[in-house]
Amino acid sequence: MADDDLDDRLDRAFTALGDPIRRGLIARLSRGDATLNELAEPFPITKQAVSRHIQVLEAAGLITRSRDAQRRPCHLNAAALEELTSWIDEYRLATESRFRQLDTVLEQMKEQEK
Template sequence: MALADPVRRSIIARLSRGPATVNELAEPFEISKQAVSKHIQVLEQAELVTRTREAQRRPVHLNPARLEALTAWIDQYRLVREGQFRSLDAVLRSRAADGSD
């Protein structure tokens, strides 16, 4: 998944403040600009970011609509899992109350 990698999550966080070039995105990392470009390509394939051309610059932009859709999808599964964990907690509490191990 595109957001499984901490570098990509950091790139998304940075782009949430506005567009940036690959050089600007690479600054905080101790990896090559080529590696950052590959991370950006993964984010592009997931449609989370886009690139434009402004004269000599090629800024990367966050695609907020796609990020919102992904967040909604994640939240849907999070809610299901939370319900399952609450059910499991209830079963474990009842077993502990019964003295069962």
């Protein structure tokens, strides 16, 4: 069951990150919290469209929103990003290990040729 939950979270997160505007929003939030207006500023789309992108990121668990008087700042969810990088690192480390093994075999072959 836990693997299914992780798979669902990864699916939602990677789907959300598949859009360049949403990646731009994540990049902006990596520098600090921001409101919808602040997030919408650099993009050539409506605030309503940015709001929909924020909703997708929020549903994917990549960002959260809070209320501060009249402001509703968005916050990056570092734990969700850590979960993504941990999943990627697992496969990166396995691949690097196979490359190191291949390097060892190639070095041994070179030594045998000498």
